Amino acid sequence: MDNLDEIEEFKSSPELVEKLYKYSVQKKYEAGSVILNENAYIRSIPIVTKGVMKVIRTEEDGREILLYYIKAGESCIMSFLGGLHNETSKVKAEIEEDAEILFLPVDKVSLFIKEYPQWLDYIFRLYHKRFEELLDIVNAIAFKKVDERLLNLMKKKSELIQSKTIQVTHEQLANELGTARVVVSRLLKQLEESGLVLLGRNKITLV
Numbered sequence: 001m002d003n004l005d006e007i008e009e010f011k012s013s014p015e016l017v018e019k020l021y022k023y024s025v026q027k028k029y030e031a032g033s034v035i036l037n038e039n040a041y042i043r044s045i046p047i048v049t050k051g052v053m054k055v056i057r058t059e060e061d062g063r064e065i066l067l068y069y070i071k072a073g074e075s076c077i078m079s080f081l082g083g084l085h086n087e088t089s090k091v092k093a094e095i096e097e098d099a100e101i102l103f104l105p106v107d108k109v110s111l112f113i114k115e116y117p118q119w120l121d122y123i124f125r126l127y128h129k130r131f132e133e134l135l136d137i138v139n140a141i142a143f144k145k146v147d148e149r150l151l152n153l154m155k156k157k158s159e160l161i162q163s164k165t166i167q168v169t170h171e172q173l174a175n176e177l178g179t180a181r182v183v184v185s186r187l188l189k190q191l192e193e194s195g196l197v198l199l200g201r202n203k204i205t206l207v
Contacts, residue, residue, distance in 0.1 A: 009121045031095050032094070034095075042088075048100075049073070054070070055092070056094060067137060080109065084110065096160070147191070158206050170188065
């Protein structure tokens with residue numbers, strides 16, 4: 001998505017789109033780049049225009065778990081909330097696929113809320129979507145086996161990049177699932193033996 005005016009809520013307000021580009025700083029990032037760390041103050045809100053970003057929660061013991069992906073045309077609702085309340089970030093944001101991001105200063109976020117109802121609609125839509133995704137995470141952790149969660153995660157990655165082959169390590173998958181690498185390696189071997197995946201060096205192909 002090269003243009004924000006392709007976003008449904010913004011189609012009726014070219015003035016809002018113009019101001020978003022005017023006041024934002026646009027940056028490019030390669031996959032693996034961390035654009036926001038936990039406990040950092042949020043000075044601007046990221047809006048992805050190209051590529052994919054993922055939001056991760058890290059525990060004190062170093063374990064991580066993937067919360068959700070942010071695709072082109074979307075932003076991070078956690079950044080909105082933290083920025084508006086001048087709080088530090090509770091999550092880490094990392095680039096999943098080479099991306100271009102607009103960074104909108106927090107003070108402009110508040111201003112746009114007062115001036116443009118479309119902007120508030122956009123925030124509410126994101127909030128609703130992320131809330132549903134977090135409910136899915138809770139449901140998966142509570143009721144689904146790790147092998148099912150692993151297969152679902154790989155399918156989601158495949159859909160994001162629109163390719164059956166994903167470039168990922170066992171360690172990365174383990175981190176995103178909040179489990180151990182040896183567990184992921186064992187389950188991937190079982191999935192390969194079942195004919196569901198083909199394993200390569202730092203890549204996995206869904207059959």
